[in-house]
Amino acid sequence: MFGLPGFTVLVMTVIPLFWIIYTAGFYFMTRDWANADEED
Amino acid sequence: MNIAVAFLIIYFLAMILIGIWAMKKSGNDSEDFLLAGRSLGPAVTALRLQSSSMSGYMFAGAGSLGYSSGYFGMWYALGDLGGGVLNLSIIGRRMRKLTKILGSISSIEYLENRYQSSAVRMVASILALGGLFLYLMSQFIAGGAGLASVTGISFDIALVIAVAVIVSYTFLGGYLAVAYTDFVQAIIMLIGMVWILIATLQAVGGLTAGHQQIEAINPNLLTMFGADLEYQNQWGLIIGALLIFSIGYMGWPHVVVSHMAMKKPSVSRMAGVYSTAFNLLFIPAPYLVGLLALIVVPNLAAPEQAIFEVAKTVLPSFAVGIVMAAVMAAIMSTADALLLQASTIASRDLVGRFFLKEVSENTLVKVSRITVLVMALGGLTMALLQPPSVLFLATFAATVLGAAFAPAYICAVWWRKANKVGALASMLVGSSVSVVWKLGDLGAVTGLDPMLIGIVCSTVAMIVGSLLTQKSHPVSAHILDAIDSAASVTSTRSTRDVKEDIDLSAQMPEGG
Amino acid sequence: MPQQKAIKASVTYHEALELAQKVFPEKDWTRTLEPSYYRLTGVVFRVSSPKGPSRRLNGQLIRVLVDPRTRRAWTSDDWNLSSEPVDSDLVQEEPLDDVERQQLVKIAQEAAYVQFLKHYRLAASFEFLLEHVQEAVWKPNWYAETRSHRLLIDGITGRYATATKPTAGVSPTSVP
Numbered sequence: 001m002f003g004l005p006g007f008t009v010l011v012m013t014v015i016p017l018f019w020i021i022y023t024a025g026f027y028f029m030t031r032d033w034a035n036a037d038e039e040d
Numbered sequence: 041m042n043i044a045v046a047f048l049i050i051y052f053l054a055m056i057l058i059g060i061w062a063m064k065k066s067g068n069d070s071e072d073f074l075l076a077g078r079s080l081g082p083a084v085t086a087l088r089l090q091s092s093s094m095s096g097y098m099f100a101g102a103g104s105l106g107y108s109s110g111y112f113g114m115w116y117a118l119g120d121l122g123g124g125v126l127n128l129s130i131i132g133r134r135m136r137k138l139t140k141i142l143g144s145i146s147s148i149e150y151l152e153n154r155y156q157s158s159a160v161r162m163v164a165s166i167l168a169l170g171g172l173f174l175y176l177m178s179q180f181i182a183g184g185a186g187l188a189s190v191t192g193i194s195f196d197i198a199l200v201i202a203v204a205v206i207v208s209y210t211f212l213g214g215y216l217a218v219a220y221t222d223f224v225q226a227i228i229m230l231i232g233m234v235w236i237l238i239a240t241l242q243a244v245g246g247l248t249a250g251h252q253q254i255e256a257i258n259p260n261l262l263t264m265f266g267a268d269l270e271y272q273n274q275w276g277l278i279i280g281a282l283l284i285f286s287i288g289y290m291g292w293p294h295v296v297v298s299h300m301a302m303k304k305p306s307v308s309r310m311a312g313v314y315s316t317a318f319n320l321l322f323i324p325a326p327y328l329v330g331l332l333a334l335i336v337v338p339n340l341a342a343p344e345q346a347i348f349e350v351a352k353t354v355l356p357s358f359a360v361g362i363v364m365a366a367v368m369a370a371i372m373s374t375a376d377a378l379l380l381q382a383s384t385i386a387s388r389d390l391v392g393r394f395f396l397k398e399v400s401e402n403t404l405v406k407v408s409r410i411t412v413l414v415m416a417l418g419g420l421t422m423a424l425l426q427p428p429s430v431l432f433l434a435t436f437a438a439t440v441l442g443a444a445f446a447p448a449y450i451c452a453v454w455w456r457k458a459n460k461v462g463a464l465a466s467m468l469v470g471s472s473v474s475v476v477w478k479l480g481d482l483g484a485v486t487g488l489d490p491m492l493i494g495i496v497c498s499t500v501a502m503i504v505g506s507l508l509t510q511k512s513h514p515v516s517a518h519i520l521d522a523i524d525s526a527a528s529v530t531s532t533r534s535t536r537d538v539k540e541d542i543d544l545s546a547q548m549p550e551g552g
Numbered sequence: 553m554p555q556q557k558a559i560k561a562s563v564t565y566h567e568a569l570e571l572a573q574k575v576f577p578e579k580d581w582t583r584t585l586e587p588s589y590y591r592l593t594g595v596v597f598r599v600s601s602p603k604g605p606s607r608r609l610n611g612q613l614i615r616v617l618v619d620p621r622t623r624r625a626w627t628s629d630d631w632n633l634s635s636e637p638v639d640s641d642l643v644q645e646e647p648l649d650d651v652e653r654q655q656l657v658k659i660a661q662e663a664a665y666v667q668f669l670k671h672y673r674l675a676a677s678f679e680f681l682l683e684h685v686q687e688a689v690w691k692p693n694w695y696a697e698t699r700s701h702r703l704l705i706d707g708i709t710g711r712y713a714t715a716t717k718p719t720a721g722v723s724p725t726s727v728p
Contacts, residue, residue: 003251008111008264011118018318019122023316026129026309032529033133033305143624145666404665404679544713546621547590548704549691 044190044352047361048368061291079351083443094183095374098233098326101431103347106330107340110254110261112271113327115278120285120323124315127290127299128308135299135409136527142519144333147297148389154452156257156516157460158393164445167471168293172382172443177419178433179375180206182344183368184423185430189348190364195423197517202368203420209414230322232363236347237325239354241523246333253335261331280489284435288442288491290449294381299432344430437492443470443494445459453527455506456520459513462506470498514548554692556643558690559634560588561707568694568705588686589643590702592617594686595660599668601678614668614680616687617661620652625663631689638690645688649688651665657682 001009082391095548107111135150145151148168152161183206191198205496246252254261265272289295326347333346336353351360387407449468453460474494476482483489569585584697597614601607618625648656663681668678692707705712 003248003255004111004262008114008262011264012052012111015118016060016121018315019125020320022122022127023313026125027313030129030133030305030309034310145620425579472669542708544693544704544711545715546619547588547691547706548702548713549588549695 042359042366043360045345046357048190048365051362051365052369061200074351075258075461079311093471096179096186096371097430097434098323099347100182100185100344101429101434102323102326103330103345103431104343104431106327107333107346108260109266110331111264111327112266112281113330114264114324115281117323117327119282121316121319123286123289124319125284125312126286127295127444128315130313131290131296131453132299132308133305134297134526134528135449136305138453138522139300141525142298146388147300148290149393150300151448151452154519155448155458155460155463156254156519157464160448160460160463161389161393163383163464163467164218164448165392169382169390169443170442170471171437171444172385173292173415173419174433174437176375176378176382177423177428178413178430178437179371179378180419180423181427181433182369182430183375184369185342186348186364186367187342188361189345190352195427196365199420199423199427202371203416205368206372206379207412207416210379211409219347225373228362228366229370230318232241232359232366233322233325233329235359236331236355236363237329240329240336240350244332245513248331248336254331255300257334261334274487275485276488276492277483278489280492281481283495284438284442284491285394287446287495288438291442293385293441293445294377294439296445296449297381317367370436379412379415380408380511382504383411386411437476439474439491439494440471442491444497446471446495447499451486451502453507453523456523457510457517458502459506459509461509461513462504465505466498466502469501470494473497516547555637556640556645556688556690557632558638558643558692559708560634560636561587561692561694563705563707563710566708567692567710571612571705571710572694572703573695575703575714576647576698576701577711578698579699582699583695583697585694585696585706587638587707588693589638589690590693591643591645592619592689592691593648593656593659593660594618594628594684594689595682596653596657596663596686597664600681603677606680614664616663618656618660618663620648620656623659625659627667629666631686643688643690648687653685657685695696719722 004012063456101114102117105116138154139150142150142153144153148164151164152158180199180203183202185257187193187199188195189203194203212468241247241250244253251262258267258270260267263269263272264278265274271277297333328431329350330343330346333340333350337346337349340349348364351363355363376508387404391407392404410456444467448458451462471494474490477488477493486493553570565585573579595616596658597616597619599609599612601610615628615630616625617628619709648653664680694705694707696703700717702717704711704714
């Protein structure tokens with residue numbers, strides 16, 4: 001794909017996907033962070 | 041090239057004017073002196089955080105890596121992608137709360153407060169200064185290389201000019217370092233990088249065609265194992281590359297300090313999302329452009345100029361000037377942040393804390409200025425005499441800082457048993473192991489990247505050191521309370537909209 | 553004795569009462585909700601920077617509030633702008649001794665310095681001249697006690713803190 005060897009394509013897809021999932025997870029798991037906002 | 045230079049100068053003038061306008065517009069200069077501070081929205085916050093990744097390294101270092109090692113460089117990029125959100129999610133909110141409870145002003149002072157040891161502060165200050173100096177040098181060299189490339193003047197002269205501009209910016213920084221200019225610069229850099237990428241892809245006939253042409257030059261560049269497949273099965277080195285800009289990032293003083301300013305953790309959540317999105321778009325680009333540069337500008341004497349040379353070839357002149365200016369600006373603001381962090385550490389955490397009993401603010405400012413000048417001149421001299429590569433310096437700095445500090449900062453908020461012995465041990469072991477490994481090039485011999493071995497040793501030292509001395513050096517009760525409090529996201533069902541604040545209990549009337 | 557003034561509370565009695573009842577629904581009050589004042593010290597500096605990039609701030613005042621117990625400081629607006637007179641019985645003021653005063657001024661100076669440097673970095677040549685120390689700037693709170701607990705509600709931010717009451721001879725468990 002794109003003229004790249006299979007392993008390269010695999011890694012270049014899987015790791016970014018991991019970060020996307022991690023970020024989404026972080027975002028959803030921390031919904032309660034609004035409680036820690038400071039008004040000062 | 042005159043057009044490029046002209047636009048470079050126009051751009052700088054525009055930035056200065058915007059900076060001055062913004063300062064005047066914010067009207068009341070003492071907005072900091074109000075009880076209510078303003079908070080920037082998540083997009084601006086994210087971009088400001090990202091400006092530390094958009095430094096000289098991205099253009100000079102990443103480009104050179106792509107040019108010389110092809111897709112191997114992507115291992116660094118893939119780690120870097122998550123550095124922002126990782127940092128934010130693991131350390132961010134808790135550190136903010138803990139620093140507030142402990143009353144720490146600087147990130148180094150925070151280490152002393154948390155680990156209850158002035159020795160920790162002294163060691164941390166020295167290590168931080170060392171790491172910052174290395175990273176600073178990488179910015180100088182990147183700036184010199186870029187300037188030399190765009191204007192055609194010699195590297196040495198370009199270097200002197202770049203350093204002079206950086207130091208002036210640091211001294212006058214208040215005027216220019218406004219949220220707006222950082223934001224505008226970040227946008228321009230993003231647009232510039234994407235533009236270069238697209239133009240390059242057009243020049244080589246598309247992504248697939250580009251890869252095919254690279255394959256004709258050296259097919260190994262398309263694997264992720266280096267130009268001579270030297271990294272095949274070298275998982276110790278590959279993991280190191282992944283760690284450097286992800287976990288390693290958590291030890292950088294000038295990055296970690298931004299957590300202390302996180303007034304609204306809810307904003308940081310969104311900023312984390314923006315950060316990842318931005319990184320996905322921006323970070324792989326310079327590595328790819330560096331690789332494709334082999335087609336567009338083959339036989340470069342200095343791989344660090346790869347991206348600049350490509351830009352000169354594929355972009356119209358005025359665009360080169362503007363992008364170059366944005367790059368210089370990013371280098372300047374990164375270098376400025378590094379110099380200021382260094383000067384603060386030198387004046388407050390070293391001199392102010394250990395050497396002078398009565399310090400007036402003027403003395404501290406003097407120490408700060410001296411530090412800036414010493415570091416700038418020192419870095420300049422070394423760069424003129426024997427310039428190491430931007431890649432080497434940036435990874436060296438990241439490795440040492442990451443190995444030395446990441447466990448200390450992470451355990452500060454997550455592990456109640458982490459004590460002063462563990463902290464000292466981890467900092468000393470982490471830094472010495474990674475320095476020895478890197479300078480002795482032991483990575484090549486053992487197949488273990490300095491970052492990997494550094495972090496592992498540092499973590500082990502923290503754990504062993506803390507556990508062995510739990511009886512003799514226990515963590516005080518009030519620190520434990522502070523950690524617990526920092527962990528909580530203070531919300532109870534019934535009083536959800538009101539927050540409990542343990543600091544307030546000091547205000548209860550006596551007796552009763 | 554001149555009439556003492558305190559910063560005007562933003563949290564009204566009714567709001568405080570409502571919160572108190574949420575925190576301790578059992579309502580076994582032994583001391584009903586009443587105003588309580590906490591002493592902060594106000595330090596006012598005048599910026600002296602006749603030359604250089606920060607000369608626009610020359611002559612301007614910087615106000616810092618210092619908490620003498622926790623040793624923390626915050627830059628602040630003019631606290632006298634919103635203040636109201638209070639019962640002298642509630643606000644006993646012990647004068648600060650010189651050493652204490654000097655320490656608080658130093659703490660205030662540091663806080664002001666940190667804020668100042670955010671804008672004016674290293675090119676500024678400036679000095680903070682001590683203009684005035686207001687030994688007592690009274691911060692309003694609301695205080696109540698139940699059989700087993702003490703409750704303090706911050707009169708400005710609306711936040712609260714609880715502590716368990718000391719049993720005879722034992723010091724309070726809640727540590728600031």
